[in-house]
Amino acid sequence: MGILTNAIITMHLLTGTPSAVHAELTPDTQMWRQQAAWLDGELDKQREINQRLRDEIERLNATAWQPFEITAYTADCAEGCTGVTATGIDVTQRSHYEGKRVIAADPSVLPMWSTVELRFADGRVEQAIAIDKGGAIKGRKLDYLIGSHSAAVRFGRQKVDVKIIERGAK
Structure with missing residues (x-):
């Protein structure tokens, strides 16, 4: 007034x-x-x-390709590995879960149970599911579950583009 x-x-x-x-x-x-x-x-x-x-x-953010760094790990390492993921899935005899590659991710970046597409430098695209996490996996880094130590060494450290297909629960 x-x-x-x-x-x-x-x-x-x-x-x-x-x-x-x-x-x-x-x-x-x-x-x-x-x-x-x-x-x-x-x-x-x-x-x-x-x-x-x-x-x-x-x-839109969830459907955009985002750059990550990816390394490989095995379920049967010499020390500190149990073969059971952070979500309780036994992966001692497999590298896939429900048809998708198992990956470890930083849950603050990619929540557990998220389904993603991985696009490698050679153009290959593979679906993966984040059902594990690791102590060294922070930020935009992933760990790719693979069958053997020698295959993990050959896999090395790579750049990969990631597209979130379905965001998991936080």
Whole structure:
């Protein structure tokens, strides 16, 4: 409200009867309530739009190819390996789970149970599932479960592009 309006209201309060002041303020009050209700509706619409935009950004980020570094590991190393992934899956006799290659990932970057596509430098694309994590796997690094130590050594350290197909639970 403006200074003049405040002055008029103050004058009415000091000199007028309560019913006269109420009668004069009532139309403004109704208008303000209508405006407040309209603004609440507009704010709700804006919140919905913002949420849809956040969801779309997350979807687009999830479908974009992202660069990672990948190494290989085995389930039967000399020390510290149990053959059971961080999610409790026994991988002593296999390198795949439900048809997808097992990978270890940093859960803060790629949550457990995420399904991804790996695109290697030679153009080969393979689906993988993040059901393990490792002490040295931090940030945009992955570990690729492979059958033998010699195969892991041959695999070496590679650059790979990763596309998230389905984000797992955090």
